Amino acid sequence: MRPFIRILPVVWLLALLVAPAAAYVMGERQPDLENRPKAAAPDLNRGTLRKEETFKQLDAAIVDRLPLRQHALSLRGRIAIDVFGDSPNRDVLLGDDRWLYFREALRLCEDEGRPRADPADAVELVARTLTASGRRTGVLVAGSKLAIARENRPDVDARKLDCMERRASRVHRRLDGTPGGLTIRDRLLELEAAGRPTFLRSDTHWNATGRLTFVRAVLDRVRPGLADEVDVHLGPEEGRDGDLGRFIGRERIDHDETVVITRPPADPPPAGDVLLVGDSQMDRSLVAPVTGPSIRDRVLPGQRFCLWHELAAGACDEAMRRAKVVITEVVARNLDGFVEVCWRPVALTAPTLDGERGRWERTDDGRRGRELTLTDGSAPVRVRVPGPDVRRVPRLLRLPIRHLPAAAAGQPPSTVTLTQDATAGPAVPCATPSQSVEGGALFLPVPAGRPASSVLATLSGPAGTVLGAPEEIVLDGR
């Protein structure tokens, strides 16, 4: 065999293996893929090199920077779709007529049965608390594409789909009957049934019809008649790069109309009166500029928009306290995360609410009293409310901190923490996890229909911490 033929396999293998690195040397760079920025390179030092995460991050950073990956993704996408008729990415489902769906929406149903906080309770608690605090409120859950855009929906696990729809309709029914609840689900389903799609074909977000429905609902909740006043309507068409297209390695441009207004309001709400808190649907519908200033900038100038993670980090506390109108939007697939952060709007707006005083009961020795002193740093407790143990509406139990011993100099501030008893049934959502202010309070919600006495928690803090009489705030809409 000739020498060249003999070494051909190894030369060919090596050529393929070095191709990405060679492309990098020649100046080729990988664009951002998968709808996210590239993973940052980790700090490499003696400390970080001992951690597994460092190498995982390094791996991710390398993969994100190797050129030609987009071509590999594209080729793999073509083979999977055109040859096999399969989705090349398990997170993306192929629907009929080239529609794409995001599987993540089904994830909420994968752990069904575990006792955890109910998202329906969480949205109701937030809506009722904000309303009770005197704010105009709109709490909305943006249903997933799988639940709304059903016509081109792919075959997926029927049980999970059924579970997802049951959960979605439960949340929406709850919001429908709650002061401060805002739901456009029925309207979107009506539009879909009438043959007017409300989602983009290659994207997880609403199309112009869906966005218009949302924008009208939000503006009218901010001030009744505002949507008509500014004449919000569909505008010229533009191309949108579908976020799901990238997942399957194919660029997919959806042609979609825009949502525009004819005129700004004559009397816009004063700056700071409205707070918008939301996910990507609200961002795309109201905040993102579309061929000029966004709807928010034209109709609600000077009003703050916060993403949920910003709210969770405390970046929007002042805006929340100040706002007279609060509109929140959470994407259905993020409801699990919402349950973790919903304590913040509750804790920020509930301090002005009044309630009747109840009593503490320690669950370890049965002692009861108006006050609770953390003599040895923690106490397992329940609250004995002054009224009925079970009510048809949710309640908040305010746990006021009368005395909080100061921390030693140089130490972090003293804190009282609240931990729910995992053995006492499902967790209650939106409970304040900790409080560091003497005179402040923790809020422990009791969902509708649940006995207050069944909500067990352990309070921990510096020895000598004194909590005043717990108060029962009934969120009955009055």
Add this chain to the structure above:
Amino acid sequence: MVFSSPTFLFLFLPAVLLATWAAPTRLRRFVLLAASIGFYTWGVQDFVLLIIASTTVDWALARAIQRARRDGRGRLARGLLLVGLVQNLGLLAWFKYAGFLSEQVERIADAFGMGHTGTLEILLPIGISFFTFEKVSYLVDVWRGDVEARRDPTDVLLFVFLFPRSIAGPIVRLREIQDDLRRPQPRVDLAQAGAIRFSHGLAKKVLIADQIAPVADAAFASAADGSLTTGSAWLGIVAYSLQLYFDFSAYSDMAIGIGMMLGFRLPENFDRPYSSKSITEFWRRWHMTLSRWFRDYVYIPLGGNRGSEATTRRNLVIVFALTGMWHGAEWAFVLWGLYHGAWLLIERRMGWRALDGPVRLPWLRRAAVLFIVLIGWVLFRAESLSLAGDYYHAMFVPTGGDAGAVDVALTNQALAAMLVGAAIAFLPGTMSGGRRLVETVGPRVATARTVLLAVVLPLALVTAFASDYSPFLYFQF
């Protein structure tokens, strides 16, 4: 770093190949040692220091054992060997079995109302089961006089860390690669065969094993939530048997291929096990280096089949219980090992071992062996005995209904991969595909090589580059 990850394929491997080939002969092993320690550190971080220390102790012990033997001090040599065994098997026991043991103590204490004893949670260093056996074999071989103790600790370190096989085998003995360790000498013929072998393994891993995996995962997940139907259960276990074979044998193919490109000849690990005509034969074709290790370092020292029939039976039971334990610290693995051991005993008793010469009804024999192996894989894959019980229930008590998750996972690609995989794995043959590709000649094999390199290899690399991180199954062992 797994062999099918982009970082390994497009950075680490080409860099190491080029550096090794370019390095002067006397420095080549240092290049390989540095690369191998870097590779292992990527997976285990701090543990690498412990393994280096333990290997250095092995090096010193082996030297001392050899000296003691030559001086006629047999008892000292035996004592030193014992120290070596304790330090190696002790590490393995601590990292792999201490947690399991503490769970059993906790259960027993709980059952007798003695309160909580607490359980240990210890991180398992990748590949510890593989290189512990290699280190033990080195010490025993030196003690037996089968191999010279290495003077240079670099040889022993490179033997333990050599990256193509450090974390998932094949389980190599030092004497098999001792010349290559001293002077790694890449050769053109070996490198081209290695490139073909590596390509073959990569294709098996990413184009077959990884495509089938979701079907098996969905079946076992359905068993866990009680929604598994009988049809899906059988489909799932066939999928798992293919996934496991193609995943593990692919890793061995890639390890052997990389070894060849670097100038090492690593032993074969698989030889078409699913076409075996008996369970005895299956164990001579499946994970061959592990079976060989247990034969040479446990079964034969226990007496093998040289004693009475009862002694032979005892020895087989011990070996297969240990084989099960080696795969994982779970009762399900022990049971799986004993299940295979029991079949070996039955075959011995009934004369069904079918090792020499033709047998009657070979297709029926193969089907029966496959059935037995499939049943065993349920224990192997289930995370607990209760899950295995649920899976068996779904397999053998007819259950209809919506197959749900398994249906969703059975994409057209998965189905195609299963059909191709089944055609390759279940049909009879006398030599594994990887070996056939590099060892045989003829127009058919030449065409297969060309297709592999021109079409399948680029496709496999594209798939690996585009796919998510996909760990090899055997790393957990």
